[in-house]
Amino acid sequence: MVSDEPVGETVIDVRDLRVHYGEREVIHGISFDVRRGEILGVIGPAQSGKTSMLKCLNRTLEFTPGATMRGTITVDGEDVLRVRDVFGLRRKIGMVAPLPVGLPLTIYDNVAFAPRAAGLSNRADLDDIVERCLRQAALWDEVKDRLATLGTKLSGGQQQRLTIARALSHDPEILCLDEFSIAIDPVTTMRIEDVLKELRATMTILLVTNLTQQARRLADRTMFMLNGEVVELDRTDVVFSDTPGDPRTFDYVSGIVG
Ligand SMILES: Nc1ncnc2c1ncn2[C@@H]1O[C@H](COP(=O)(O)OP(=O)(O)O)[C@@H](O)[C@H]1O
Ligand SMILES: [Mg+2]
Secondary structure (H helix, E strand, O other): OOOOOOOOOEEEEEEEEEEEEOOEEEEEEEEEEEEOOOEEEEEOOOOOOHHHHHHHHOOOHHHOOOEEEEEEEEEOOEEOOOOOOHHHHHHHEEEEOOOOOOOOOEHHHHHHHHHHHOOOOOHHHHHHHHHHHHHHOOOHHHHOOOOOOEHHHOOHHHHHHHHHHHHHOOOOOEEEEEOOOOOOOHHHHHHHHHHHHHHOOOOEEEEEOOOHHHHHHHOOEEEEEEOOEEEEEEEHHHHOOOOOOOHHHHHHHOOOOO
16 A cells, blocks of 8 residues: 655645744744655644644634744745635645534535535536535445435534545645544544545545554655654655654654653
């Protein structure tokens, strides 16, 4: 499953990123890149700054009062801090949050929400998008006969797939997942991992995961974050080998710490 060295060009480039909540610095000048078509796994214990890092990419950090970012992030060469169309940036980067956060809407309306907000009203077009996204999220067969049911009536694993379908509805170029498996069972987790394997053909994926073995199964490259720093970023087989670049990586992935 680990492919050769990803050769895609840089899609996201992060340089000297610092994040503060008020006076407190929680990300201490990290740099890394995400390459087109890869799955970049991000591992690290709680509080390492993984979620804060993701929020910088699509500028949702600014929803947190008192939070600030410094440094440079470019997405497709465009500086996210200077981008004029921040909604366009957020459409380009789909985000799947740790817990299912289905809107209190029907299954159909959950997926149609973003396209409608972007001005699409033609029913046939919306039907197409809803079906495509639910299929991509491997949920279509389970819900196609009850699209008018509330999304909140679905099981946890189904809601998480609905969240993925929603993230896909604005046709993102990059899909970011933040610990998607934290509240779902192993069988559903494997199911969604299969979905990600399919999606990688068409998309760049940034997979923040609480399961180190999930990065090992899926990621082309893996980044290890600890206390607001990037300890290591390398090919997944190197990160999980007996001799990664940093001894702290070995301690973490082999379960000695964290
Ligand atoms: N909204 C917030 N306000 C203040 N501190 C925060 C906030 N969100 C996260 N933090 C702090 O930032 C650090 C990194 O957190 P986070 O980015 O959530 O890490 P991770 O996703 O790796 O668990 C932690 O020390 C956390 O307490
Ligand atoms: Mg987090």
